[in-house]
Amino acid sequence: MNVTTIPHALTIAGSDPSGGAGIQADLKTFSALGAYGCAVLTGLTAQSTRGVSGVHGVPAGFVREQVETLVEDMRIDAAKIGMLGTAAVAEEVGDLVRRTLDCPVVLDPVMVSTAGSRLLDEDAIDAVRAMLPAADLITPNLPEAAVLLGLEPDEAATDLAAMHDQARRLLDLGAARVLVKGGHVRAEAGDRASRDTASRGTASRGTASRDTENGEVVDVLALPGGEVHELRGPRVRTANTHGTGCTLSSAIAALLPRRDGWLEAVSDARTWLTGALQHADRLSIGSGAGPVHHFYELW
Template identity: 65%
Template sequence: MTTIVLTVAGSDPSGGAGIQADLKTFAALGAYGCAVLTSLTAQSTQGVTGVLPVPAAFVREQVETLVADLDVAATKIGMLGTAEVARTVGDLCRSGSLPRVVLDPVMVSTAGSRLLDEDAIEEVRSMLPHVAAITPNLPEAAVLLGLDPEAQAGDVATMRDQALALRGLGAERVLLKGGHLGAEQAHGAVDLDSDAADLGGDAVDVWADADGLTELRTPRVDTPHTHGTGCTLSSAITALVPVRDTWIEAVTDAKDWLTGALEHGRDLAIGHGPGPVHHAWRQHHHP
């Protein structure tokens, strides 16, 4: 049976992030992807020059029309942009219209462009108890927790604390992504007597759920080509969770796949800024 997964997010015409990255990821991981647009952007690898929101009522109409016909197994929510759209999508989550939601609380692009209105933050925060998992990066976690920007986690111990704090806001499962954390900082944050001490060149994420905390490590890829990494990871989890036995297995497999996509991103040579990851790396490199 075909696994159908949905992305509710903004468009990236450069193809590296947003809806375009989500659909590429779904296809690469064997799922049939469908999409609801929340906004259009004028965007390249060098940044975002304009955003055109889709009216909230039309976002709702897209979702309701789609789910009345397609048997959607899981949903990724990305860029929401405005408070009105965030409120509408939050209502759809609360009503159960969107199944098995992975919320990627997109606020700022890799190039530093703001992608969420200030007055939409509370709407996104109110969604946390009504989704299956959230995947914030360190700055996004700080915003969701109402902290000053300089209070974002600077070590793994603080990441663990903030992942638990996000659970305290109602998030059932949290993947706190440590890509903003330098390898040296991560190494210094770990108890040298623990099994987690040898982080070396690893990238460290923290997974929190009802069973507790787990530190997830993958080799840190030294590359500037990270455009769309967050979108891609959350959509990979969305594609895999319907066909894995547990959430942690889906997350681990998604991270491993993303590591390969990052490693092969340099093969693409797309644009003059930070290029995208290589979503089709398995198909191109493993015939």
């Protein structure tokens, strides 16, 4: 696309009344990064910084109607998919990705909130797994990667070698590109496939700010053809990490139309998210895990 054209970014996700995650975080991210944002709702939540007390799903047919009505009228340059909630919605959105959305798609396989609330029905996991080949990039955190691979919770990656292995296994399941987001993973010099020292940032729902032994967080980006990058960034000491996964995936979607490929878009999105985390304590939102500061460069 022409770099002077304002990109149109779509989020297909659930609502967060507290404004820190879901479509609220996505639309803030799109706006902060210079993209025009539009949104299709998959579900409503009763939610605050302290957790989720209820989820009310949108009927799958109405999710389809929202998407089809939108794309008949608007150009969509990139899309991000977040909370789907039910198997019926996941199946419907998967079909829309394959047949209707003619743009790059970032799939954030939202399963559990930061506070531990389940946001995806157990019987919807297979539908999300079936969507992997249709998406252009998936962005699971460590527990989500394990679930998608059919592993037990205690088999989630705990080191970089396992992150590399699970990223490649997700490629084998049909995913085009995989960003496995690390949290409690120690970065060992001898455990690196590559090091992208130009990349800065952090990401992962519920693990973005947690300590690693050497003060870094590391995400693993696996690309087609076996190319793997370790994307490293500084640890950010803040309790306000609500919505980091939503924010990262929407940042990638917002930046991709104006970047030279996925590696640059992911790296720049992580850099921006680091700043949003570093400024999160300025907001003082709620009494629980507050949001990142999406507009830290503007306010």
